[in-house]
Amino acid sequence: MPRTRKRATPISRALIYLYCLCLIAAAGLLYFTVFTKAYSPAAETNDPTAISTPGTSETPGTTDMPSTIEYKTYPDTGEKVATVLIDAGHGGMDSGKPMTNGIYEKDLNLQFALKMGKYLEELNPQIDVKYIRTDDDITWDSVESEDLNYRLNQQWETGADYFISLHCNAYDGDSSVEGTVMFINPTDTVTSELAQSIRDNLSAIDWADNYQIIDNQLLQLVSMSDIHSILIELGYMTNPDDLANLTSEERQDAAAKALAAAVSDYIMENPDAPEFVNPNYRHGERIKKDSETSSDASSSQSSSESSSASSLQNSSAAQ
Numbered sequence: 648m649p650r651t652r653k654r655a656t657p658i659s660r661a662l663i664y665l666y667c668l669c670l671i672a673a674a675g676l677l678y679f680t681v682f683t684k685a686y687s688p689a690a691e692t693n694d695p696t697a698i699s700t701p702g703t704s705e706t707p708g709t710t711d712m713p714s715t716i717e718y719k720t721y722p723d724t725g726e727k728v729a730t731v732l733i734d735a736g737h738g739g740m741d742s743g744k745p746m747t748n749g750i751y752e753k754d755l756n757l758q759f760a761l762k763m764g765k766y767l768e769e770l771n772p773q774i775d776v777k778y779i780r781t782d783d784d785i786t787w788d789s790v791e792s793e794d795l796n797y798r799l800n801q802q803w804e805t806g807a808d809y810f811i812s813l814h815c816n817a818y819d820g821d822s823s824v825e826g827t828v829m830f831i832n833p834t835d836t837v838t839s840e841l842a843q844s845i846r847d848n849l850s851a852i853d854w855a856d857n858y859q860i861i862d863n864q865l866l867q868l869v870s871m872s873d874i875h876s877i878l879i880e881l882g883y884m885t886n887p888d889d890l891a892n893l894t895s896e897e898r899q900d901a902a903a904k905a906l907a908a909a910v911s912d913y914i915m916e917n918p919d920a921p922e923f924v925n926p927n928y929r930h931g932e933r934i935k936k937d938s939e940t941s942s943d944a945s946s947s948q949s950s951s952e953s954s955s956a957s958s959l960q961n962s963s964a965a966q
């Protein structure tokens with residue numbers, strides 16, 4: 648008897664069509680999910696400057712973007728693993744950048760410094776926190792050379808391993824200039840890594856729209872230091888968004904905690920970080936090379952600002 652091919656009934660044909668439709672829909676959903684996740688702006692890059700495209704960036708100070716920092720606390724072992732010296736820039740007669748909206752840079756610096764120290768102690772009792780100043784009374788003469796000498800001297804008198812100098816920036820003539828700028832010594836790889844951790848943490852709290860880490864326009868406070876030193880210009884007082892951030896109690900707390908966590912975590916994760924041996928300075932004194940004359944050394948003492956005033960950031964960010 649010849650075999651007869653079984654033909655699909657209308658019902659089973661409909662079921663097959665339905666099955667195919669489901670497969671196509673599932674594939675489409677999978678593609679959509681993967682594609683949009685991989686190429687959405689937030690996932691595209693960790694570089695905050697790339698995220699802040701015109702019209703889409705959130706205004707700093709008003710955002711309630713959740714923090715992605717995992718704040719780690721460390722036990723009190725009774726021992727100190729490192730000393731961090733926090734420097735509130737300027738003070739006393741030296742108010743720093745010109746007053747903006749009735750606000751002095753020196754006062755903002757002090758607020759950030761005290762908050763950062765408080766969070767550092769809370770997060771990590773194993774870190775010894777010292778301050779250059781804890782109020783507006785300065786004990787040194789308000790002249791540039793004494794100011795620089797005092798801050799450098801304190802670095803080795805306190806036995807500090809890390810020096811964090813906090814400042815606020817200003818740029819007269821262009822209120823659109825904004826962001827956080829960090830100055831480090833290019834010969835200190837540890838500070839370079841730490842600066843990146845700080846940038847990542849500040850970025851996680853949506854602190855600024857752009858960040859710069861500058862290692863080729865040295866400020867004397869950084870270049871003459873022989874411990875891990877970083878000078879942070881937290882934002883521009885002359886930019887409305889930055890100023891809103893800098894003067895908001897809530898945002899100050901967020902930034903201070905983010906800074907403290909970056910420093911604390913870096914120290915704990917890098918227990919063998921080498922001490923910084925400054926090839927050019929030892930305890931504030933220029934190490935003379937054979938080829939140098941004494942006039943080279945004196946020329947570097949002339950200013951606490953950076954050596955070149957050629958670029959925008961340099962002229963605007965020098966302490």
Ligand SMILES: [Zn+2]
Nearest residue numbers: 736743814966
């Ligand atoms: Zn300053």
